[in-house]
Amino acid sequence: MxxxxxxxxxxxxxxxxxxxxxxxxxxxxxxxxxxxxxxxxxxxxxxxxxxxxxxxxxxxxxxxxxxxxxxxxxxxxxxxxxxxxxxxxxxxxxxxxxxxxxxxxxxxxxxxxxxxxxxxxxxxxxxxxxxxxxxxxxxxxxxxxxxxxxxxxxxxxxxxxxxxxxxxxxxxxxxxxxxxxxxxxxxxxxxxxxxxxxxxxxxxxxxxxxxxxxxxxxxxxxxxxxxxxxxxxxxxxxxxxxxxxxxxxxxxxxxxxxxxxxxxxxxxxxxNQYPVKKNGDELEYHLVRARLQVHYAQSAEQAAESLQAMLDSNTSGTPDAAIRYGVAVANLEAGKIEAAQSIIEALLRENPGRITYQVTLADVLTKRKQYDQAIELMSKALSRNPRNYPITYALATAHYEAGNGRQAAELFGQLTQRFPSYVNLWLNLSDAEGLARDIVGVHRARAEYDILMGDLEAAGRQLREALNKVPPGTPVREIVTQRLTQVTKALEQQRQQ
Incomplete structure (x- = not known):
């Protein structure tokens, strides 16, 4: 960050x-x-x-x-x-x-x-x-x-x-x-x-x-x-x-x-015409807020110090669990991975089912190159929470870092189908396809990224490269051909304006 x-x-x-x-x-x-x-x-x-x-x-x-x-x-x-x-x-x-x-x-x-x-x-x-x-x-x-x-x-x-x-x-x-x-x-x-x-x-x-x-x-x-x-x-x-x-x-x-x-x-x-709600904030808001407090701090070390001081004073009104989580995120960003892991594991013992803690622990394990543990953790979490975006993303990332290009590409591919407007997912899919040595997949993912960025000429080049590498008569060739036709038509209309 x-x-x-x-x-x-x-x-x-x-x-x-x-x-x-x-x-x-x-x-x-x-x-x-x-x-x-x-x-x-x-x-x-x-x-x-x-x-x-x-x-x-x-x-x-x-x-x-x-x-x-x-x-x-x-x-x-x-x-x-x-x-x-x-x-x-x-x-x-x-x-x-x-x-x-x-x-x-x-x-x-x-x-x-x-x-x-x-x-x-x-x-x-x-x-x-x-x-x-x-x-x-x-x-x-x-x-x-x-x-x-x-x-x-x-x-x-x-x-x-x-x-x-x-x-x-x-x-x-x-x-x-x-x-x-x-x-x-x-x-x-x-x-x-x-x-x-x-x-x-x-x-x-x-x-x-x-x-x-x-x-x-x-x-x-x-x-x-x-x-x-x-x-x-x-x-x-x-x-x-x-x-x-x-x-x-x-x-x-x-x-x-x-x-x-x-x-x-x-x-x-x-x-005031409505009664005051007795149920307060969900913890999740404060966990996300802590992540962004770290993100916008002058440094991760400064964020860790500020959050620790907040925790010690206990006067902020923010749940202690969220402040502790923020300290863990700051430590992770500062490279103090063991300290971050210790805090996250303690939080998980107190609240084993919280997805944010599980995903963050997977990030810790991935940074420690303990890929098998991260993959196992996220696979189990995904079985309990099918289609969850952060879990799927963390699992795909762990597979990618472990060198499992095909598994990473499959997971990122699933995410692009569900969230087709997220440009970062198409870039991640392109990288994963490259790791899996699927050059056609690389060109197709890059083309979709270029379309979202408004660069139709670049998208057309990517699709033509893919078309040159796809065997005739295959379903993939038909899909690429149709997409290239759409891009070409849009580009012609753009040039006429």
Missing amino acids: RHASPYRKKTRKYITRVLHFSASLLFGLATAFPLQAADTDLPSLGGVGGGLISEQQEAAIGRQVMQSLRRSTQQIEDPLVVDYLGSMVYRLVPYAPLQNRDLSLVVIDSPEINAFAVPGGIIGVNGGLFLNANTEQQFASVLAHELAHLSQRHFARRLEQQQTSTPMTIAGMLAGIILSAVTKSDVGIAAIAGTQALAIQNMLQYSRSNEQEADRVGIDIMADAGLDPHGMPEMFEIMMRQNRLQGGQPPEYLSTHPLTQSRVSDSRSRA
Whole structure:
């Protein structure tokens, strides 16, 4: 893991990047060809037809936003973090008034507070949201709020209100949103000054009525999901406090979600209409939060010292098990593998069935090159928890490190079928296929990676290389041929724009 933030770039580089994004986003709005790595279309949320943004355009926007995020931002791919976010979102989703509940999630690798929802069913959060939300209820309140924006189509409707907007204006605006996800919002707005910056700035900011509606719907979602709605005003207080500490320079989130004291009061009044939930946070939230605290620390050693001091003082309100786990993760990152293993094994004795502990122990064993033990541990865990993402990933990694290319490729292949939009899985599959000496498999996996990154020319080259190596008359040749035809068609359409 890295411990230094990668977001201290010059504004000039961002301007160049945004212009590139604008072109790619314009293409996404102009074509409905949904070429993604074995992926299904992203959902569009809202009514049929009418207005500037149709359902098909919303889906195209979503695909292009995801593509641009992949190309422009560092993302957190830690399976335990990604899996937790997914579990929390889909705990809330059944109670959100969404027409289509097939969402795409992304975790941006930034310590700033931010979260966003854009047309096409995309929910994104910064890693910094975990750092600043002290409780699971507070964290969930931001997700519920974003789901509310998405369900009410606030963003799409604001686009529709701009009757004079052109596709390029929309593209430039969305590029600014992407930029705002990785830096300060004012930089994102400045970078798109050439695309009606004032109109875009207005549209980046949700209206007061939009925010109030999202607060109301979000609180209802939380309550119905069995979470404590009081987490929302608590999270608002944290944001306002950070705003004051930063001398009036608001966190990223407040740049697009204006927050006033009256909103805090209104959310608290509405939350008070529900009884306080006696069941507290799940431990899993605090375990994931501890992983990210280590990730964003100046060094693993510093993280271990800080967490140990927190444990000794016993005043943080964080469960001791989560703090101990954080110390173990920090020790693992610092190369103190035996110390990490001792803590994890102790935690497992206290809570033998917890998947996070088991996966982390497998990571420890893999780093100690005790591959057989790691494989046995994860194989047993997978038999008890079929299809679990972190377990499958850890098992595949252990097989790969042990030199078992075929087993690793099979497992990574299963994951790409279930999570076809995760670019890291395609790279891992490509490496595993290489270890297994399946050159056709390498080219096919690399092609899917290139498609997700928007490089259709590279994808075509990979598929042609695969085709040259596949015997005639085989099922694999037919599959590769069909995929190459799709890529070629999409590339032709792109060149005509």
